[in-house]
Amino acid sequence: MKVLNHISTLYRVPPGGDQGFVDAISDAALAWDGEQIVYAGPQAGLPPALASAERLDAGGRCVIPGLIDCHTHLCFGGWRGDEFAARLAGASYQDIQAAGGGINSTVARTRAASAAELAAKAGLVLADMARLGVTTVEAKSGYGLDQASEIKQLEVYRRLNDSQPLDIVPTFLGAHLVPVEYRDRRTDYLDLLCQSLIPEVAARDLARFCDVFIEDNAFTLAEGRQILETAKAHGLGLKIHADQLSAGGGAGLAAELGAVSAEHLEYASAADIQAMAEAGTVAVSLPLASMYLREPFLPARQWIEAGARVAVATDFNPGSAPSYHLHLAMTLACIHQQMTPAEVLKAATSHAARAVALHESHGSLLPGYRADFAIIDAPDINHWLYHFRPNACIATIKAGRAVFDGGL
Amino acid sequence: MKVLNHISTLYRVPPGGDQGFVDAISDAALAWDGEQIVYAGPQAGLPPALASAERLDAGGRCVIPGLIDCHTHLCFGGWRGDEFAARLAGASYQDIQAAGGGINSTVARTRAASAAELAAKAGLVLADMARLGVTTVEAKSGYGLDQASEIKQLEVYRRLNDSQPLDIVPTFLGAHLVPVEYRDRRTDYLDLLCQSLIPEVAARDLARFCDVFIEDNAFTLAEGRQILETAKAHGLGLKIHADQLSAGGGAGLAAELGAVSAEHLEYASAADIQAMAEAGTVAVSLPLASMYLREPFLPARQWIEAGARVAVATDFNPGSAPSYHLHLAMTLACIHQQMTPAEVLKAATSHAARAVALHESHGSLLPGYRADFAIIDAPDINHWLYHFRPNACIATIKAGRAVFDGGL
Numbered sequence: 022m023k024v025l026n027h028i029s030t031l032y033r034v035p036p037g038g039d040q041g042f043v044d045a046i047s048d049a050a051l052a053w054d055g056e057q058i059v060y061a062g063p064q065a066g067l068p069p070a071l072a073s074a075e076r077l078d079a080g081g082r083c084v085i086p087g088l089i090d091c092h093t094h095l096c097f098g099g100w101r102g103d104e105f106a107a108r109l110a111g112a113s114y115q116d117i118q119a120a121g122g123g124i125n126s127t128v129a130r131t132r133a134a135s136a137a138e139l140a141a142k143a144g145l146v147l148a149d150m151a152r153l154g155v156t157t158v159e160a161k162s163g164y165g166l167d168q169a170s171e172i173k174q175l176e177v178y179r180r181l182n183d184s185q186p187l188d189i190v191p192t193f194l195g196a197h198l199v200p201v202e203y204r205d206r207r208t209d210y211l212d213l214l215c216q217s218l219i220p221e222v223a224a225r226d227l228a229r230f231c232d233v234f235i236e237d238n239a240f241t242l243a244e245g246r247q248i249l250e251t252a253k254a255h256g257l258g259l260k261i262h263a264d265q266l267s268a269g270g271g272a273g274l275a276a277e278l279g280a281v282s283a284e285h286l287e288y289a290s291a292a293d294i295q296a297m298a299e300a301g302t303v304a305v306s307l308p309l310a311s312m313y314l315r316e317p318f319l320p321a322r323q324w325i326e327a328g329a330r331v332a333v334a335t336d337f338n339p340g341s342a343p344s345y346h347l348h349l350a351m352t353l354a355c356i357h358q359q360m361t362p363a364e365v366l367k368a369a370t371s372h373a374a375r376a377v378a379l380h381e382s383h384g385s386l387l388p389g390y391r392a393d394f395a396i397i398d399a400p401d402i403n404h405w406l407y408h409f410r411p412n413a414c415i416a417t418i419k420a421g422r423a424v425f426d427g428g429l
Numbered sequence: 430m431k432v433l434n435h436i437s438t439l440y441r442v443p444p445g446g447d448q449g450f451v452d453a454i455s456d457a458a459l460a461w462d463g464e465q466i467v468y469a470g471p472q473a474g475l476p477p478a479l480a481s482a483e484r485l486d487a488g489g490r491c492v493i494p495g496l497i498d499c500h501t502h503l504c505f506g507g508w509r510g511d512e513f514a515a516r517l518a519g520a521s522y523q524d525i526q527a528a529g530g531g532i533n534s535t536v537a538r539t540r541a542a543s544a545a546e547l548a549a550k551a552g553l554v555l556a557d558m559a560r561l562g563v564t565t566v567e568a569k570s571g572y573g574l575d576q577a578s579e580i581k582q583l584e585v586y587r588r589l590n591d592s593q594p595l596d597i598v599p600t601f602l603g604a605h606l607v608p609v610e611y612r613d614r615r616t617d618y619l620d621l622l623c624q625s626l627i628p629e630v631a632a633r634d635l636a637r638f639c640d641v642f643i644e645d646n647a648f649t650l651a652e653g654r655q656i657l658e659t660a661k662a663h664g665l666g667l668k669i670h671a672d673q674l675s676a677g678g679g680a681g682l683a684a685e686l687g688a689v690s691a692e693h694l695e696y697a698s699a700a701d702i703q704a705m706a707e708a709g710t711v712a713v714s715l716p717l718a719s720m721y722l723r724e725p726f727l728p729a730r731q732w733i734e735a736g737a738r739v740a741v742a743t744d745f746n747p748g749s750a751p752s753y754h755l756h757l758a759m760t761l762a763c764i765h766q767q768m769t770p771a772e773v774l775k776a777a778t779s780h781a782a783r784a785v786a787l788h789e790s791h792g793s794l795l796p797g798y799r800a801d802f803a804i805i806d807a808p809d810i811n812h813w814l815y816h817f818r819p820n821a822c823i824a825t826i827k828a829g830r831a832v833f834d835g836g837l
Contacts, residue, residue, distance in 0.1 A: 101815075102811040106811040149818065152819065345818075356723060407513035408752065409751070411754060
């Protein structure tokens, strides 16, 4: 049993209520027993039974639920920094593809890498994420695009779940794009996904969700429906990358099929926004991708006013969002999505937990929830998200144990 | 005498040449004697005389000149995080001013703070800047706006120059805005600046530069000219905050008066861009302010094509740019100012040194220059500026001594 005292502001962030309802308590204390929270409230109300618990001091800093990065492409081979520089020097996307660059180069390097290499590389990222206060990470496959390599990525996530403290929520994204060798026989790739990969992923419990990229140069709405219905029949939860570059109807399909979330969504139609709000499908915004691509940001106010739940995640990947800095994504969501710090906090905790179907156990600081939290070197979240620093997180506790202690 | 071996890429960044000429050397070594560089070149070419020097290993990482943040408002009282949150929640700038917020609240808190308090607060920022690879910082007054408080800010910079390792270049910005108590008698404030403050600042050598905010709600072009001519007559170098919100002619005045730099400049006219290029006045871009304010970024390609030198700095201040994260400013300059990583590196090293008239001693890694450099955990600057991490700097050396060692 442990008690953290002297918290300036404790954000309990219950799963219910409005986007901006974070249930902030001043002069608070937080207590946990093993992996579970047993008290989260005013310091003055701490039960006497906890008087004998081990005492820690937050030093007048604020405490938030452990951050949940609910959309990443964590495991991949290689990087694409030279492509970034070439684009800035004037090369077109076509030039880069012709030179062997773009997503296909990441596919080639992911296929060529061993599981051990991929796990070591992703493990370094997870360790740095933990320093930022992140305690749970959704992680997609989708750079393998063949039977062995998709399974390899998901096995890397299983290995990481066993070998390091953060929770990894694996998502199967074999439908990221049609790989080059299937370009002239797409239906064969759909068959591979629906008849071979999805059944194996489900049978071996390698992923909790199946995701599809519905976009002009990826999969059509009809193909997406076929893949997702197959996944659903195999017991997988559903996610959709939708409406990133144009209004393609992906958000509406997510609502119709009962997906836990749809992502990007910058161009979703008003009708589809309403449908997602009514279905309870979380809208996952990815401001770092908007920043790197110089594309529009999610019009979050429209979503919030429609009653939708908005999450914020990094989209960490080697092409369009080569950063796992969730604080930066959150600050950008304030500035460019015009969300308040409270709305953004909920977006990266309880609503992000909902986007991976963990909102009954993760993302809130309430008795019975997992003791996943971060101590932030700021009096409150307004100051934290306004004053962007390399890292304002002082300590990260995962399932009751410190996974990062930067001088508490 | 020390030698740093095993550098993947050494960026020497000479002051001359095009914006993108950074003179990168692969498989390099760097040697210094006390505060000065004595060798910067291929590992294979290291003079035998250096064989007995103390040897360090860069571990195959890249090495850049110490970063120079050539535009900050380092010393101020208080913060304005609640104002940021209020604006996101819908409050107008007028609402915030009426509630006692805005720049006047920073002036009140800076006046109320003691020099010791201000120095302690700024010292924490400088220590964090050093961790990012920053070795020289320009720092402005301008939150005092009366005789005693402007001098107090500049004395804080003098104290910091003596008490911590980074070089502070102080700039007098009494002409930041007309303080509230002078609103109905501006000429009295101009008299205070020209007849009392500038003479004292110059006589006591408290600043190297005098800066003026030329903008609709600050000072007119004619007032700016009067202040700057007075400063020049007293031996101070000149800088101008110009054309941030409209084309006001400030950039042209900077060129005409031989200012070392002009800053912001998002709306400068084509004629004034040309004038600055011809005068050799550095154009200091401030991408973090553009990001926080959701204003346009500097059209850097237009400046570079005109032959101007472009610098990148943070503009760190508690209102429009509450971040001192120079890496982020640099990544934003790549993405939004369409500058290549090489152009941006020069912008934050040699050209930034030129913006504070130190380009003959700082900002380049050439024999005779100061041994100010940073070891970056990346094979090259393309990877560094593309893959935005909390902090990719591994070690910072200032005048030959480590001021940050994050695990070299």
